[in-house]
Amino acid sequence: MVAEFEITTLIGLTLGLLVTGGIAGVLAGLLGVGGGIVIVPVLIVVAEGFAVPDDVAMLLVVGTSLATIIPTSISSARAHNRKGAIDREILRGWTPAIFVGAALGGIASKFLGSAGLTLVFGIVALIVSINLALPKTLNLAPAPPAGAVSRAAIAGPIGFTSALMGIGGGTLSVPVMTMLSVPVHRAVATASVFGLAIALPAVLGFVWAGWDVAGRPPGSLGYVNVPAAVVLFSISVFTAPFGASLAHRLPARKLKLAFALFLFISACRMLWKVLA
Numbered sequence: 708m709v710a711e712f713e714i715t716t717l718i719g720l721t722l723g724l725l726v727t728g729g730i731a732g733v734l735a736g737l738l739g740v741g742g743g744i745v746i747v748p749v750l751i752v753v754a755e756g757f758a759v760p761d762d763v764a765m766l767l768v769v770g771t772s773l774a775t776i777i778p779t780s781i782s783s784a785r786a787h788n789r790k791g792a793i794d795r796e797i798l799r800g801w802t803p804a805i806f807v808g809a810a811l812g813g814i815a816s817k818f819l820g821s822a823g824l825t826l827v828f829g830i831v832a833l834i835v836s837i838n839l840a841l842p843k844t845l846n847l848a849p850a851p852p853a854g855a856v857s858r859a860a861i862a863g864p865i866g867f868t869s870a871l872m873g874i875g876g877g878t879l880s881v882p883v884m885t886m887l888s889v890p891v892h893r894a895v896a897t898a899s900v901f902g903l904a905i906a907l908p909a910v911l912g913f914v915w916a917g918w919d920v921a922g923r924p925p926g927s928l929g930y931v932n933v934p935a936a937v938v939l940f941s942i943s944v945f946t947a948p949f950g951a952s953l954a955h956r957l958p959a960r961k962l963k964l965a966f967a968l969f970l971f972i973s974a975c976r977m978l979w980k981v982l983a
Contacts, residue, residue, distance in 0.1 A: 720753065724938040728775065732943030736783045736899070736950025743772040743874035744835070746939060747828060748973035753935075760922040763930075765821035765828075767923060769873030770913030770930030773813075773906045775940040776875045780902030782944040786951035792896035794889065797851055801862035802904050805876060808866025809905040813912015816871060816930070825981045828872045831879070832974035838882050839967035851887045865901070870909035876901030899951070 731745040747768055754764040787793055816824060852858060865879045872878070877898030884894035914929030926934040 721938055723749070723753070724935060725942050728939035728942040729946045731775070731939070732779055732782070732946030733950035733953075736786060736947040737895075737953050743769075743776055743872065744832070744878050744970065746772045746775060747873050748969075748977075750935070751977070757924065759924060762821050763917075763920060763922045765824045766816060766913070766917060766930045767927065767932060769816065769824055769828075769871070770910065770917065771932045771936050771939075772873035773870065773909045773913060774931045774933075774936040775943060776902045776906040777910070778940045779943040779947050780875060780899055780906065783899040783947040783951055784896075784903065786948035787896035787899050790896070790951075792893055793900060794893050794897045797884070797889070797897050798900055800851075800853075800855075800858045801865075801880075802901070804859040804862035805866035805869075805880075805901055806904045806908055808863040808868075809870040810866075810908035810912060812867040812870025813909040813916070815867070816913055817916035819871065822981055824871055825977050827868070829974045829977035829981065831868060831872055832970050833978070835878055835882070836967045836970035836974060839970070840964060845886050846888060847886045849888050851884065851889065866905050869905045870912070874905075875899075876905050896951075 727746060727749045731743070734745055750768040750771060751764065754768055759767060784793070819827070852861070861883060862880075865876055865883065869876050869879055875898070877895065880898045880901050881891070881894045884897065885891050889897075910931060914931055917923065917927070917930030920930070923930070924932055926932055
């Protein structure tokens, strides 16, 4: 009876992760928000269901989410690149600072702990959900800054915060780029590459941070659960190009509103958990 229950639970968990990975891939390609913004709230529920200790749960969720972003970003970026939509000047100017910021975020995770990461995710996700729901994007400048210091001042915090949240750079970089007068489709395409620049150094940081920590589920490499990551990206790499194709054909206003509501509820739930 116990074995039957465990098999049923495992099948249900695998199917749930496959669906989550599929949705995350579509959103990564369509909105440039990074699949992690969907994966993290779902994995939090999964961690609670499997009684993962609170002091480990959020760190494990964020690290695992970042691992899924690597192949998903590659798939999404290739699809956008075939359409010639990636802004290579922004890519060259912002990527180094994003990479360094993400590496520092991965290291900082060890000192912030699970509660700290939950608070960061909740606050930033709340801001992002409000931004997505706004009918019109704010315009701060006619073009992105050209100076190296200005670029680093914008890109570094994007990499750092994204690493702490377990998300691709699109969640933060797309709104920033559009506020700097970059066309939204070009911003989404460029952000797909930022996901890779964030995930690679951040994953190494999370592996290091959780290398000898107790309470992690089987199959974990530091704060990255390898089986969960494999299941998630096994489908997201196929759905990301589909989302990228939709991004160039469909107005995404209604989808953005629905996603903003989902994100708002997830953020409030996380903040309540930490602050209550």
